[in-house]
Amino acid sequence: MTATANVTMPAGATPPASPRDTRAKKRRRGRFGDRVLPYLLLLPALAAILVLLAWPLVQVLAISFRKLDIGQLVSGKTVWIGFDNYANTLSDPEFWTITVRTLVFTASIVAATILGGLLLAVLMRHLDPVVRIIVQVTLVLAWATPVIATTTVFQWIFDQQYGILNKTLDRLGFHSFIGFSWFSSGPSTLSVIGLLIVWQAVPFVTFSLYAGLIGVPREQYEAAGIDGAGPWQTFRAVTWPAIRPITTMVTFLSVLWDFNAFAQIWAIREGGPDGGSTTLAVVLYLKGIAGNHFGAAGAIATLMLIVLALITGRYIQLLTRTREGDLA
């Protein structure tokens, strides 16, 4: 028994190294196995990533440099046309209008989703358990409803002739809403679609943020209360730092989802009226699936990927540079 055995070590410090000689021997014996084993263990995951992600990506890239209409698809001829698909897409002024529209649309609904989710999450913390469960069940139901079902219901609500919204507004005294068409212009149509997407996206964000919130120790709020902090100060000093990483993450995910939103937009008015609610995802569908111009669609898909990479670049940078849980 030496005195050193009783020394308490600070938490998280490395335990004392094992005697040098045994370790060296082991290393010599198992050198090959030790070095190869980690890679072998990585192999299945790597193979899955290559097959499921890298391969399609490479395919899309390759297709975007080809003329691939139905003729080429059937005959199997490969026609390389260099950057023609990109040049055609980028030289179309409408493409830029649609890109700006998509970005504004995405930014608005992401902001609305995060704000709504945050407010609901904070609210849930202060609710009586019974009421909270009711709110949670409601949110889950909204979340669990299939996209197309919800879209149909929204179409009924906003219907020009028989919609309950116009009827209600009329009863409330706003008689100008009789026969009002919510889908008569692009911005108006996109607002309805935005509302629909936000309505479906808020539950997930709320639950994620609420999970972050219940991780904050009660004592911190008590301490803030003792120090005389008001609700806003408490939120800024205690709540926000705790849920900031998770907010960053759900924002990132929302950007990805909303930027690529298609089903709701197509189901409501197929990008109409007069192309007014067409976003990049709709253009992609029109070119690729409706028009059978797979090469041009590949170029648009690649451009969308670049735009997404640009707007989420900061997050990806943080993700690759920092350790787990350090996102802020």
Add this chain to the structure above:
Amino acid sequence: MKRWLKLAAGAAALTLATAGCAGSSGTDTAASSSGAPAQLSGDVTVWLMTGSAPATLTDALNKEFEAAHPGVKVKYEIQQWDGIQQKLTTALASGAPPDVIEIGNTQTAAFASNDGVLTDLTADKDSFNGAQWLKGLADSGTYEGKIYGVPFYAANREVIYRKDMFEQAGITKTPTSNDEWVDAIGKLKTKFGSDPDFQALYMPGQNWYALLSFIWDNGGDIAQPDGKNFKATLDSAGAKAGLDFYKKLVDTSGTKAPKDADEAKPQQATVYGAGKVAMMIGLPWEVATAAKTDPSLTAKTGAFAIPSKTAGQSAPVFLGGSNLAIPANSKNVAAAKEYIKLLSSPKYQSQLAAAGVVPGTSTDLTGLDKDPMGSVMAKASTNGKAVPASPKWGDVESGQNPVKDMLTAYLTGKKTLDQATADANAALNKLIGG
């Protein structure tokens, strides 16, 4: 680590190289098939669309075909319209496509315009009863002088009306000119207008097939051939006059149909079935749909051809329908040709007519004449026309149709006649021109 990087780069390069030759097998299988071989063998896979031909017809046809060609087995499969273009694209690109396919006439050019997608049937026209082909359909199956699609059947729209309501409103004979038509609408409104739900004519804002009739009737067209391409002509005087007449019908009838939807949203037959609509522009079999709501409608309903601006004539109509084609990759072209030959024979064509459609390769319409709705359609079909046989027409129909946008913009007053037609013309040119 570096070695891994090199390996990954190598893999990427390899995938790039192989991506280029995806599906490069099985190209020239169907090129050589001349004459009628004495002995056919193997399977012949036939894809017809749902509702195209009654089961009694296809059962007899397949039985007769197999009896005549003992070596051949018919694999008959019924397809759904929903998503058929994608399904056909995938099937045609595969090494073993079906041998006989049915393609919607507006979609045929998209397939025919590409070399090596469909088999050239120009030399076989005579064996498919070529002398009696329905012109509007035959045009849609022809691309640059070569025949890729054999007319199968067609149908066209007519005005479906309530005989009892016409009688009560004092309309003794069905309208045969645009003026008489508008007159009839007025009389119906005078008689039944007190009912707020009554519509003299159900006219949704985007029934662009009806618009086609009016445009053609006024001497216009939506597009004209321009060398190898097409040039939109929606800003022509005839097109404007057609659009204006559409608006006149919508305005005078006071229809409550949505201005930003077509006749399928909601299904106009269902609206007609509710019994408050005196007329709609539709296909003969929509009456059966309406009768599901109210069976008494079958007896109360009649039909007349879409009137023309010239008294006594009827307006040209859009011929909707299908063509039959043989994929170029088909493994059994000879048997497929024999199958189409049998299907285009008068025996089976007259059965098609009896089933209520206009047969594609026979001028014998006696089967249709037995049915009052059918006979009206059959008569109008002789003046039938098709949409431009542009290979890019699929972009118009399955994408955002500028003609529909034009209708909504003009009917809702968002754009003037000149503005709406000019915008639609530019949009259509972008899709099918150049």
